[in-house]
Structures are given as C-alpha cells and as structure tokens.
Amino acid sequence: MQRCDVVVLGAGAAGMMCAATAGQRGRSVVLIDHSLKLAEKIRISGGGRCNFTNLNISPECYLSNNPHFVKSALKQFTQHDFIALMYKHGLSFQEKTLGQLFCDQHSQGVIDLLKTEVDAGGAQWRQGSRIVAVAGHPDGGFVVQTERDDQSESWQCESLVVATGGLSIPQIGATPIGYEIAKQFGLRIVPQAAALVPLTFQAEDLWTELAGVAIEDAIVACGRQQFREAILFTHKGVSGPAILQISSYWQPGESLVIDLLPSVQLADIWPTANREALLSTILAEWLPKRFLQVWLQKYGEIKPLKQYSPKVLQQIADDLHHWEVKPSGTQGYKKAEVTRGGVDTDELQSKTMMARQVPGLFFIGEVVDVTGWLGGYNFQWAWSSGYVAGLHV
Ligand SMILES: Cc1cc2nc3c(=O)[nH]c(=O)nc-3n(C[C@H](O)[C@H](O)[C@H](O)COP(=O)(O)OP(=O)(O)OC[C@H]3O[C@@H](n4cnc5c(N)ncnc54)[C@H](O)[C@@H]3O)c2cc1C
The missing domain is CATH 2.40.30.10 (Translation factors)
Structure with missing residues (x-):
C-alpha cells in the first residue's frame, strides 16, 4: 500500500486542474486515468482548437437542479484566471462568436499547459491504470486499487477526487464510474441524458x-x-x-x-x-x-x-x-458533447466541491449535475470546479 495525500480519478480537464492546484499547494497527488492518451476530450474539442472558455461566463448559462450551485466556483476561478494561464504559457487565442475563445495553438496547446501545471505541482501520473476498487479506509480517508500492465497498485489517501467526466463519446473512454462511486458512498444522482446533441x-x-x-x-x-x-x-x-x-x-x-x-x-x-x-x-x-x-x-x-x-x-x-x-x-452519447444530470449538487458543498456527508470525497467537472451551454462554458466549469477542489483537498 502506497500513501499520498490526494488521489484524483480522471486526468481530463477538471482532474488535471485539480491535481495542478493541489500539487502546487504542496499536497502529494496521484492522478489516475485508464486512458493511455492524455485528455482526448480536450484534443477533439472545438473542432481541434479547444473553445477553452467564454468571455461571458455567467451562472445563467448553466443547467443544474440548483442553478445557484455554480456561483461560488465560477467566482473563485474565473474565465480571466484561465486567460491569465494562457498568457503565462505563451498561448494565444481568438474570439470566434458570442465570446467563445479558441486556442491558436490548437487543443494541444491547452493540454500542454495543463500537463506543465500538473508537473509543476509534482503529481504522479498513472495513465493506462484501470480502477479496480475504491473504498473508505477504516481509519479515515480512502483506498484506491488499480491495475496497470497486470501490476496491481493500492493507494491510501486522505482525499479522493472523482473527475471521471460524463457518458458522452464512450469511443474515447467515457465510463459511468463516477456515478457508481457516488452511489457507493450514498450520494444521490440526477438522471442523466445526452446534451448538446443533434x-x-x-x-x-x-x-x-x-x-x-x-x-x-x-x-x-x-x-x-x-x-x-x-x-x-x-x-x-x-x-x-x-x-x-x-x-x-x-x-x-x-x-x-x-x-x-x-x-x-x-x-x-x-x-x-x-x-x-x-x-x-x-x-x-x-x-x-x-x-x-x-x-x-x-x-x-x-x-x-x-x-x-x-x-x-x-x-x-x-x-x-x-x-x-x-x-x-x-443522436445519443455517441454524438453528444456533454451529459446532463449527474451527482446531485445538494450532496456537495458549492465552495469546495466536497461531499457534505463524506469528508474528503470530492466530485468535479462533468460528473456533477452541472451542464454548460455550448461555447466554452463546460471547460470553464471543469477549470473552476477543479481549482476549488484543489484548494481544499
Ligand atoms: C466532441 C466534443 C467537443 C467539445 N468541445 C468543447 C469545447 O470546445 N468547449 C467546452 O467548453 N467544452 C467542450 N466539450 C465538453 C468538454 O470536453 C467536457 O465538458 C469536459 O472535458 C469535461 O471535463 P471533465 O474533466 O469533467 O471530464 P473529461 O475531460 O471527459 O475527463 C474525464 C477523464 O476520466 C477518465 N475516465 C473515465 N472513466 C474512467 C475510468 N473508469 N477509469 C479511469 N479513468 C476514467 C477519462 O479517460 C478522461 O480522461 C466537448 C465535448 C465533446 C465530446
């Protein structure tokens, strides 16, 4: 059994943002993903140019059973904070229409930015690792068992962050594991449906x-x-x-x-x-x-x-x-950009993204019942929710 402060499940948009923030605070972080390729959804986003945020981010542009839930995270890490990160990494962007910002260096620019930020925090990467089991530890915290190249690993951590995204585009690795973990710990789920879909x-x-x-x-x-x-x-x-x-x-x-x-x-x-x-x-x-x-x-x-x-x-x-x-x-999840529904926001603290009834368990990004409009709103939710969880894990 290896120990670390934080295990983040899912190295997508929200998971990388959280791992970077937590690591740069000095927390020891392990970032686990079953995919060998990093952040495939970012890669295919915005027609390959990643519409990474929107100038007009506002809570009204999000669907959720609790429309107020997004306010705190969006305020703590705004579109301007992500734009500042783009500048820091020497990336440039264009506004297309309706405030939508696209990366001139294509999606790869945004993936590299996130990877560099994660590395700056010293997180350990575990790409290509299958999650075998997740459980609460009798002394507090959590245990995560994984398998990689037939090698088993077990991590004991204080905080567990679920950032495994929604159900859209199963071809590139979307799975329902985030909802299953939520149910395992007794959290309610708002029924899911394909959204931003033909x-x-x-x-x-x-x-x-x-x-x-x-x-x-x-x-x-x-x-x-x-x-x-x-x-x-x-x-x-x-x-x-x-x-x-x-x-x-x-x-x-x-x-x-x-x-x-x-x-x-x-x-x-x-x-x-x-x-x-x-x-x-x-x-x-x-x-x-x-x-x-x-x-x-x-x-x-x-x-x-x-x-x-x-x-x-x-x-x-x-x-x-x-x-x-x-x-x-x-046209269903094969063509949907996002998944509506997910972990019920009533189960989470909006300031931290931590489960109210399960200290140390966090849910961020698309797995939560928060769905943004088309136009960079979903990535902004991933950045904002990932950042605030990263501050509290
Ligand atoms: C075609 C397309 C285009 C899009 N374009 C845009 C856009 O331009 N702008 C925008 O704002 N949004 C866009 N979106 C939506 C955006 O990509 C998502 O909202 C965002 O990626 C969600 O971030 P996330 O970190 O929650 O999930 P993801 O980025 O999906 O990351 C989840 C991670 O968890 C991993 N994972 C899943 N299951 C398991 C498992 N069982 N074990 C281990 N790891 C697992 C996955 O491999 C993945 O790396 C687009 C979506 C699609 C499908």
Missing part, C-alpha cells in the same frame, strides 16, 4: 433532401428557452449550434418552434417585393437557394410572387417563422 425526427418530419444545408440565423425555442444561432439539416433530423443548445433543455415528447427567418417579417416584405420575381429569388436574399428549392415545393411549383394567393403567402410566412416540430429523440 436531434432526430420521425420519418414524416424529415427533410433528408436538405441534409447538409445550414440556415445561418434561426431562433429555436423549447418552452421559454430559446437560442438564436445557426441550424443544420442532417440525414436524421437537425443539428447546428442552436439545436445543440436547445437539446440540453429538451425533454422527450416536447415540441420545438423554429423561426427560420428571424431577421425579417415576411408579411412586411410581400407588399414591396418585385411581384414578377420568383418567390425563391426573393427569399434567396435571406435563405440558402438549396433550402428554398426543396422547402417551397410544399406549396407546388415555384412561381413568381404575383401568382401566389394571399392565403398561401400567409401560410408560407407562418411555416417559415413558426415551424413546429416534435423530435423523436437525440
């Missing part, structure tokens, strides 16, 4: 001829929540940023209302438009031609504006501004 349609709602077509500006609403960004038609339904965002709020059985043309009101443009022009030509000012060629077939052959009755024009406007559709489901 939505699927029933056959009758599908527009497969439109697969690959993007509408750059659309408003997608589900109940009172709405997002204004691009949407993308797929072979199975719809995707694109506005759909990924709303998917985190959507529950099976609910409908979406989509305004495919929020920048103008069609009722206002009919009176002034060229009545001799084809309807598709008039609308091509705002919508892709390929979309119009397919969508307008609903109303028969595409004709000059003057040949449409006011009733049909009204119908076309209503359908474009108020397309109501009921998704049949999501």
